[in-house]
Amino acid sequence: MSNYKDIIASVKDTRGGIIEAFHALQKEYNYIPAEAFREAARVFKLSEAEAYGVGTFYSYLSFEKRGKYIIRMCESAPCHVAGADEVLKALENHLGIAVGETTPDGKFTLELTECIGQCQVTPVITVNSDPIGNIDPQRIAEVLAPFK
Amino acid sequence: MAEEKRIILEYADQINPENAGEYIKVGGYKGLEKARAMSRKDVIEEVKKSGLRGRGGAGFPAGLKWSFVPEAPVKYVVCNLDEGEPGTYKDRIICQKNAQAVLEGMAICGTAIDSTKGYIYCRGEYPYVVDLLNKAIDSAKEAGVLGDFDIEVRMGAGAYVCGEETALIESIEGNRGEPRFKPPFPGVEGLWGVPTIVNNVETFAALPYILSNGGEWFAGIGAPKYPGTKILTLTGDVNNATYFEVPTDYNLRDVIYTLGGGIKNGKKFKAVQVGGTSGAFIPEQNLNTPIDFDSMSAIGAALGSGAVLVLDETRDIVDVVTRIAKFFEHESCGKCNPCREGTFRAFELMEIINDGLGNAGDLDTLKILGRVMKNASFCGLGQAAPIPIQSTLQHFEHEYKRKFL
Ligand SMILES: Cc1cc2nc3c(=O)[nH]c(=O)nc-3n(C[C@H](O)[C@H](O)[C@H](O)COP(=O)(O)O)c2cc1C
Ligand code: SF4
Ligand code: FES
Numbered sequence: 001m002s003n004y005k006d007i008i009a010s011v012k013d014t015r016g017g018i019i020e021a022f023h024a025l026q027k028e029y030n031y032i033p034a035e036a037f038r039e040a041a042r043v044f045k046l047s048e049a050e051a052y053g054v055g056t057f058y059s060y061l062s063f064e065k066r067g068k069y070i071i072r073m074c075e076s077a078p079c080h081v082a083g084a085d086e087v088l089k090a091l092e093n094h095l096g097i098a099v100g101e102t103t104p105d106g107k108f109t110l111e112l113t114e115c116i117g118q119c120q121v122t123p124v125i126t127v128n129s130d131p132i133g134n135i136d137p138q139r140i141a142e143v144l145a146p147f148k
Numbered sequence: 149m150a151e152e153k154r155i156i157l158e159y160a161d162q163i164n165p166e167n168a169g170e171y172i173k174v175g176g177y178k179g180l181e182k183a184r185a186m187s188r189k190d191v192i193e194e195v196k197k198s199g200l201r202g203r204g205g206a207g208f209p210a211g212l213k214w215s216f217v218p219e220a221p222v223k224y225v226v227c228n229l230d231e232g233e234p235g236t237y238k239d240r241i242i243c244q245k246n247a248q249a250v251l252e253g254m255a256i257c258g259t260a261i262d263s264t265k266g267y268i269y270c271r272g273e274y275p276y277v278v279d280l281l282n283k284a285i286d287s288a289k290e291a292g293v294l295g296d297f298d299i300e301v302r303m304g305a306g307a308y309v310c311g312e313e314t315a316l317i318e319s320i321e322g323n324r325g326e327p328r329f330k331p332p333f334p335g336v337e338g339l340w341g342v343p344t345i346v347n348n349v350e351t352f353a354a355l356p357y358i359l360s361n362g363g364e365w366f367a368g369i370g371a372p373k374y375p376g377t378k379i380l381t382l383t384g385d386v387n388n389a390t391y392f393e394v395p396t397d398y399n400l401r402d403v404i405y406t407l408g409g410g411i412k413n414g415k416k417f418k419a420v421q422v423g424g425t426s427g428a429f430i431p432e433q434n435l436n437t438p439i440d441f442d443s444m445s446a447i448g449a450a451l452g453s454g455a456v457l458v459l460d461e462t463r464d465i466v467d468v469v470t471r472i473a474k475f476f477e478h479e480s481c482g483k484c485n486p487c488r489e490g491t492f493r494a495f496e497l498m499e500i501i502n503d504g505l506g507n508a509g510d511l512d513t514l515k516i517l518g519r520v521m522k523n524a525s526f527c528g529l530g531q532a533a534p535i536p537i538q539s540t541l542q543h544f545e546h547e548y549k550r551k552f553l
Pocket of ligand 3: 122124
């Protein structure tokens with residue numbers, strides 16, 4: 001973890017760009033590590049409290065270590081009526097973790113999300129922001145097979 | 149009637165949205181060229197004449213909004229691509245099918261209000277749209293069509309309230325996305341304190357066609373008081389759960405039965421929620437209503453973002469509304485008490501009722517709570533949060549009562 005300084009430096013001239021910095025860091029590490037967070041606050045001339053206040057406002061940003069693949073289940077109304085609950089149960093069973101947890105091997109984190117704007121193929125999950133639609137609870141193993 | 153009318157999406161899947169050259173071949177950037185040859189006042193007059201009203205939900209006349217912008221050395225044009233309303237993906241579709249029209253629309257607005265800098269605020273859930281837009285901007289710059297108008301894409305990070313224009317501005321400034329007090333409106337004092345026009349993606353995308361074909365042409369399409377087309381996204385229990393562009397006088401029943409191909413699996417209709425998760429649930433007897441802004445308001449509903457969620461006869465409305473109440477509890481930014489506390493209590497009550505533990509008194513409490521939230525919340529989120537509850541209590545109260553048994 002050495003290049004976080006470069007990542008932050010690459011957006012430092014963006015006015016009000018701390019959220020852009022958080023995005024860039026999260027893209028690299030899947031979360032925002034404490035050391036990198038402190039550096040971002042410093043570069044954008046915010047107190048750590050202020051920067052933390054900004055970062056934690058946004059549900060897409062995480063300050064806790066997460067797995068290599070972040071699986072998010074959409075639970076908004078259209079996905080809900082399309083059977084999101086059953087998909088979520090199947091995901092929990094398959095991964096052996098509950099929402100908010102990471103598998104012991106550090107591979108998968110399971111989260112909930114509101115609508116991700118792919119409602120033509122409900123129910124929808126995302127794996128690291130890539131949407132996968134028409135999820136059938138029976139076929140979770142197949143869907144997750146490419147992520148090893 | 150009952151047919152689609154494609155203006156913004158006419159060349160969907162026929163041109164590469166990243167490529168300015170392909171868009172120019174089908175008539176693109178003619179509107180901007182025309183606008184640049186006109187006086188600023190005349191551009192605004194043309195947009196006023198078209199009758200174009202905001203497609204982000206509030207339905208405010210675009211030309212009128214622009215006319216309030218005072219003189220200032222720096223002004224901004226902001227495109228609202230936050231699209232957080234569940235069941236809505238039309239702004240994504242517009243970008244993926246016709247991104248150049250959005251850029252052209254923003255530049256037309258820039259010409260009208262004398263601004264040389266635009267921002268697109270794209271929701272964090274669409275990183276692939278951010279990539280597409282950046283390529284589209286590069287291509288337009290290379291083609292030289294944007295002139296001195298610069299466009300920068302910023303990304304949101306999973307906060308529904310950031311679709312509210314002042315919260316969006318806070319977010320671009322790098323702050324928590326909490327709404328600001330209005331007035332002053334952004335048109336007078338917006339991003340970094342200077343005049344800023346915030347419009348929805350679909351509003352911007354209509355502008356090239358208005359400028360090239362004339363305001364009068366646009367005013368003649370669809371409903372006279374809310375002219376043009378509207379892109380709808382159908383979800384739930386319909387056969388064709390996809391997107392459509394229709395004239396604004398299109399009938400809601402036709403949306404479901406013609407475009408939507410009717411209810412799935414031969415079942416019967418129960419209710420439709422129009423406008424996304426903050427919209428009202430509409431019963432069968434109100435289906436013969438045109439979808440335009442004012443007709444929907446007249447039946448106590450809202451066109452909103454143009455999302456259409458259809459529920460068949462077997463659906464548990466109270467369960468769906470409970471899920472929606474959780475959405476608002478989660479998305480409330482916490483700035484004001486009626487919404488922070490109200491969305492929490494509303495969700496709590498809905499869960500009690502949904503679990504079969506409620507009573508008639510809970511319904512009364514929900515009604516009072518809804519009135520307080522509607523009247524006392526600081527922004528549109530808290531004001532709209534009770535609508536799904538109130539509208540289902542109005543039309544489907546028996547479904548709540550059935551849960552008491
Ligand atoms: C809670 C809330 C969420 C909103 N979300 C959006 C949104 O996602 N996209 C949008 O264009 N407008 C949204 N709006 C409306 C904007 O505040 C604003 O009215 C709109 O962007 C203006 O553009 P228009 O006049 O072209 O519609 C939202 C409003 C509220 C209160
Ligand atoms: S109404 Fe809700 S979202 Fe809006 S300012 Fe108040 S707490 Fe925030
Ligand atoms: S409701 Fe799940 S993707 Fe839109």
